Amino acid sequence: MELPTQRYRVTRADLVRYAGASGDFNPIHWSESFAAKVGLPGVIAHGMLTMALVGRAVTTWAGRPDAIVEYGVRFTRPVEVPDTEDGTEVQVSAVAKDTDDPGLVRLDLTATCAGVKVLAQAKAVIKRP
Amino acid sequence: MGLDQSFTGRSYPPSAPYQVGREKIREFATAIGAEDPAYHDPEAARALGYPDVIAPPTFPMVLSMATSRQIVEDPALGVDYSRVVHGDQRFAYRRPVTAGDELVCVNSIESINARGGHDFLTTRSEIGTSAGEAVVTVWTMFVVRGEEG
Numbered sequence: 001m002e003l004p005t006q007r008y009r010v011t012r013a014d015l016v017r018y019a020g021a022s023g024d025f026n027p028i029h030w031s032e033s034f035a036a037k038v039g040l041p042g043v044i045a046h047g048m049l050t051m052a053l054v055g056r057a058v059t060t061w062a063g064r065p066d067a068i069v070e071y072g073v074r075f076t077r078p079v080e081v082p083d084t085e086d087g088t089e090v091q092v093s094a095v096a097k098d099t100d101d102p103g104l105v106r107l108d109l110t111a112t113c114a115g116v117k118v119l120a121q122a123k124a125v126i127k128r129p
Numbered sequence: 130m131g132l133d134q135s136f137t138g139r140s141y142p143p144s145a146p147y148q149v150g151r152e153k154i155r156e157f158a159t160a161i162g163a164e165d166p167a168y169h170d171p172e173a174a175r176a177l178g179y180p181d182v183i184a185p186p187t188f189p190m191v192l193s194m195a196t197s198r199q200i201v202e203d204p205a206l207g208v209d210y211s212r213v214v215h216g217d218q219r220f221a222y223r224r225p226v227t228a229g230d231e232l233v234c235v236n237s238i239e240s241i242n243a244r245g246g247h248d249f250l251t252t253r254s255e256i257g258t259s260a261g262e263a264v265v266t267v268w269t270m271f272v273v274r275g276e277e278g
Contacts, residue, residue: 008162014160014162017160020156021156022157022190022191022194023191047215047218048187048194048215051218052185052186052187056161056162056163056185058186059185064177065165065167066177066183066224066225068186068220068222069221070219070220070221071186071187071219071220072218072220073218075216
């Protein structure tokens with residue numbers, strides 16, 4: 001079963017907030033010159049911020065904030081965040097599948113930014129709503 | 130070149146206890162835009178059966194990332210952190226982290242593989258209360274990029 005797509009806007013201010021809240025102050029998430037120096041196209045979002053947004057989608061679909069049993073992703077492409085008011089947008093969709101355990105549902109997750117998949121092998125196992 | 134694969138299975142001393150604060154959870158939830166009342170309002174969390182606000186699913190990274198430095202900065206292992214990229218991330222939960230928890234992180238090296246000139250280092254963090262209750266297991270895969278050219 002396909003679940004309704006969730007959309008999350010990400011701006012530079014969000015990266016600053018996430019850096020502070022998570023303790024991850026890597027300058028690739030806030031410094032244009034540093035990002036360029038290490039060969040990135042620009043300032044990129046924390047992979048863990050993207051994973052957190054996808055986690056929001058999962059708990060939204062699950063209908064409970066404590067429904068997740070397992071959750072994993074592979075980071076394949078960076079989410080580039082331009083220095084504009086609108087920033088960028090991450091879209092999250094999922095297909096729900098039965099598991100061997102009748103109490104659990106598996107979600108195969110897709111996250112894209114500017115039409116490009118930013119995660120691979122993204123999966124969550126949730127308690128059946 | 131390449132990380133010493135004999136480090137596989139090595140376990141590190143438990144981290145100092147981390148006190149999970151209600152305001153820290155609220156700050157983290159606000160930073161990721163998570164508005165579910167159970168992350169912010171103790172009453173809403175109690176209605177779900179928890180003693181205080183619960184943390185969003187990726188919150189355990191706050192602990193595991195800080196404490197896994199004991200691995201990536203282990204001089205004997207010799208990871209060049211300037212070449213490290215976060216490859217993948219996985220969590221297995223027994224319950225959500227809750228305000229009031231005192232958590233301890235035990236880190237170990239789950240695997241080290243070399244492929245295509247890069248090293249793939251997977252760490253495992255067992256996060257539990259200082260009283261010994263298991264809460265969440267966190268796996269982080271770091272890609273240590275090989276030197277170019």
